[in-house]
Amino acid sequence: MEVILALKATPLFREVPGEGLKRLSDFIQEKNVTSGEIIFDENDLGDEMYFVHRGRVTVRKTIGGESMDVETVEGGGHFGEWAIIDDRPRAATAIACEATNLLVLHKNDFRSAVQDYPDIAFEIFRELTTRLRDIDQRYRELIAEARRLGIETR
Amino acid sequence: MEVILALKATPLFREVPGEGLKRLSDFIQEKNVTSGEIIFDENDLGDEMYFVHRGRVTVRKTIGGESMDVETVEGGGHFGEWAIIDDRPRAATAIACEATNLLVLHKNDFRSAVQDYPDIAFEIFRELTTRLRDIDQRYRELIAEARRLGIETR
Numbered sequence: 590m591e592v593i594l595a596l597k598a599t600p601l602f603r604e605v606p607g608e609g610l611k612r613l614s615d616f617i618q619e620k621n622v623t624s625g626e627i628i629f630d631e632n633d634l635g636d637e638m639y640f641v642h643r644g645r646v647t648v649r650k651t652i653g654g655e656s657m658d659v660e661t662v663e664g665g666g667h668f669g670e671w672a673i674i675d676d677r678p679r680a681a682t683a684i685a686c687e688a689t690n691l692l693v694l695h696k697n698d699f700r701s702a703v704q705d706y707p708d709i710a711f712e713i714f715r716e717l718t719t720r721l722r723d724i725d726q727r728y729r730e731l732i733a734e735a736r737r738l739g740i741e742t743r
Numbered sequence: 744m745e746v747i748l749a750l751k752a753t754p755l756f757r758e759v760p761g762e763g764l765k766r767l768s769d770f771i772q773e774k775n776v777t778s779g780e781i782i783f784d785e786n787d788l789g790d791e792m793y794f795v796h797r798g799r800v801t802v803r804k805t806i807g808g809e810s811m812d813v814e815t816v817e818g819g820g821h822f823g824e825w826a827i828i829d830d831r832p833r834a835a836t837a838i839a840c841e842a843t844n845l846l847v848l849h850k851n852d853f854r855s856a857v858q859d860y861p862d863i864a865f866e867i868f869r870e871l872t873t874r875l876r877d878i879d880q881r882y883r884e885l886i887a888e889a890r891r892l893g894i895e896t897r
Binding site for chain 1: 804806807808809825828829831834854857858861864865867868869871872873874875876878879881882883885886887888889890891892
């Protein structure tokens with residue numbers, strides 16, 4: 590029952606009716622991680638996505654040889670969906686910032702969930718598009734800055 | 744019938760059965776544009792996405808005050824889906840490079856298509872994720888380069 594309530598609090602599943610959440614909850618595994626624990630590493634292969642039920646997770650990337658925190662995911666948020674969408678290695682490392690309770694959804698169950706409740710797809714479209722616009726904007730600003738300084742960019 | 748064949752040749756609709764393509768084709772408008780014609784402008788509002796049936800379209804963005812071609816879309820390809828996903832202004836300008844035959848799908852019909860054929864969602868997920876990884880990678884390389892040169896980045 591607690592898993593159903595946790596799923597209900599997850600914006601991604603906003604439009605999924607009670608019956609669907611109940612069904613989804615059968616596929617969900619709970620996982621507890623301690624502060625500082627690595628959930629997955631950049632370049633790992635992975636076939637699961639994660640929802641933060643309680644706690645906080647940092648997403649960290651190696652940029653220019655340095656490790657940079659790029660996002661913090663809190664209760665209700667999710668991470669790790671890129672790898673299950675395109676079957677490529679993890680683009681970042683995920684680390685628990687504190688004791689964290691995660692809900693874990695396997696690729697195949699994610700697929701079933703989207704097939705049964707296509708509204709989930711629109712939430713994911715919107716998130717991916719927002720992220721694309723954001724990084725596109727930052728990339729363009731950086732290119733503009735580089736040009737002002739006479740640096741060659743492609 | 745020709746619209747159905749054009750849809751069939753579009754990877755996005757790969758998994759949609761014949762009956763579904765027939766139904767989709769009822770919603771599709773054809774549009775012919777001449778070489779150099781602007782299909783939409785950066786910052787326009789828009790509620791349609793486009794498939795290139797025959798011809799070629801350039802996607803162009805203003806980067807650092809300069810206009811840059813970022814993508815060329817050919818037969819079977821599509822563009823303009825960001826704005827119909829998140830209802831925000833167009834992120835780029837689309838211009839026909841030659842006489843081009845387009846298929847136009849309205850936001851609401853796109854939504855119905857995804858609801859009826861969730862496999863379309865997985866194709867779009869995969870495309871958006873691939874694009875995210877690609878721009879993320881380029882952004883990271885540029886940040887690394889800027890750092891080597893002692894330029895402040897955020």
